[in-house]
Amino acid sequence: MPFRPRTAVSGVILAAAAVLLCPAAAGAQPSAAPGDPRWSAAPAPGDGAEPSAQDRPYFYLEGAPGTVMNDRLALSNPTGHAVTVRLRGSGSGAGAWLALAAREVKLPAHTRAGVPFSATVPRDALPGDLAGAIVATGGGAGGRGGRVTVPVHLRVTGPELSALTVENVAVRGRGSAAVIRYTLVNRGNTSLTPRLAVRADGLSGPVLRRAARTLPLTLKPGRSVDLTEEWPDPPALDAVDVRLAVTAEGGAHGSATASYTAFPPGAGAGAALVVAAGAGSAVAVRWRRVQGRNRPPGERDAAAGERPAGGEVADAAGRLANTGSGARS
Incomplete structure (x- = not known):
C-alpha cells in the first residue's frame, strides 16, 4: 500500500487532540460523588501544560495573614454533549476564603476550561493548617451530572503561641x-x-x-x-x-x-464546728511557732522554761501535801 503523508499527519493530529481533550484518562482525579461524572475537575497543571499523571491531586497554598494567593481549576468535558458545571468553595476555614472567577461554567463538547480563583487570608488569621475544597456540580441530560470535590490545603504562616x-x-x-x-x-x-x-x-x-x-x-x-x-x-x-x-x-x-x-452524711452543723475547730487549732499552732521564731533570744529562753497552767497547779498541790505531812509529825 503506498504511503500517504497527509493521512499520517491527520492521525497524529487526532491523537494529540485526544490527549488534549481527555485529561481524565491521563491524570489522577480528586474524589467524585456517586454517579461517575463523565466530565472532570482538578488542579490545573502549571505553566499551561497539558494534564498528565504527575498533576496535583489537590491544591496547596501557603501564605501569611493578609496574603492573596491565586491558582486555577481545570475543567474538562470529553463527551459529545455540553455540560454546565456550578462551582463553590466549601469549608469554614480555607473554603470561606476562596473567590472563584466564575460560579457557573458551560463546557461545550470536547473542550477544556481553566477557572482562576484566589484565596485571601484575613489579616487576623491565626497561624496553622486549614482544610477546604472546591466543589464542582455538573448538570445536563444523558447522565452527565455528578459532583467532584477538589481538596484545598492552606497553611497560614507566622509565629506560633501556645497558651x-x-x-x-x-x-x-x-x-x-x-x-x-x-x-x-x-x-x-x-x-x-x-x-x-x-x-x-x-x-x-x-x-x-x-x-x-x-x-x-x-x-x-x-x-x-x-x-x-x-x-x-x-x-x-x-x-x-x-x-x-x-x-x-x-x-x-x-x-x-x-x-x-x-461532711459525713447527716453530720450537719456539728461536723462544721469540728472542721472549724480543727482548722483553728492548726492555725493556732502555726501562729505560736511564728511568734516563737520572732521573739528575741532571751525571751525565747524564758518562754522555753514556761510550763502550762496545769503544771503550776500540780506543783501547788504537792507543796500543800508536804506541808500537811510535816504538821502531823
Whole structure:
C-alpha cells in the first residue's frame, strides 16, 4: 500500500487532540460523588501544560495573614454533549476564603476550561493548617451530572503561641463521692492536647495525688471546654484545697485551686464546728511557732522554761501535801 503523508499527519493530529481533550484518562482525579461524572475537575497543571499523571491531586497554598494567593481549576468535558458545571468553595476555614472567577461554567463538547480563583487570608488569621475544597456540580441530560470535590490545603504562616488556662474549678459532693468541675481555655494560636495533674491537701496532709495524664481531646485556638474529674473516695470530714495543673506542647501551662469542705452524711452543723475547730487549732499552732521564731533570744529562753497552767497547779498541790505531812509529825 503506498504511503500517504497527509493521512499520517491527520492521525497524529487526532491523537494529540485526544490527549488534549481527555485529561481524565491521563491524570489522577480528586474524589467524585456517586454517579461517575463523565466530565472532570482538578488542579490545573502549571505553566499551561497539558494534564498528565504527575498533576496535583489537590491544591496547596501557603501564605501569611493578609496574603492573596491565586491558582486555577481545570475543567474538562470529553463527551459529545455540553455540560454546565456550578462551582463553590466549601469549608469554614480555607473554603470561606476562596473567590472563584466564575460560579457557573458551560463546557461545550470536547473542550477544556481553566477557572482562576484566589484565596485571601484575613489579616487576623491565626497561624496553622486549614482544610477546604472546591466543589464542582455538573448538570445536563444523558447522565452527565455528578459532583467532584477538589481538596484545598492552606497553611497560614507566622509565629506560633501556645497558651492554656484552667478556670472555674469547683468541687461538689455527690453522695459518698465528689466531682471536680473545671474549664480549659486555649488562649494561643495552635491546637493543643492538654495533660492534667490533680492534687488535694487536707488539714492533716495529702488526700489525693494523680500524676499528669493526657486528656482525650484536642483543643483548637480560642476554644474552651467544660470537663469533670471523678473523685470516688474523698475524705468524709476535712477542709481540702484542690489544685489542678495543666500542660501542653509548646510550653503551655496553667493551674487553679478550689476549696472543698467535706461532711459525713447527716453530720450537719456539728461536723462544721469540728472542721472549724480543727482548722483553728492548726492555725493556732502555726501562729505560736511564728511568734516563737520572732521573739528575741532571751525571751525565747524564758518562754522555753514556761510550763502550762496545769503544771503550776500540780506543783501547788504537792507543796500543800508536804506541808500537811510535816504538821502531823
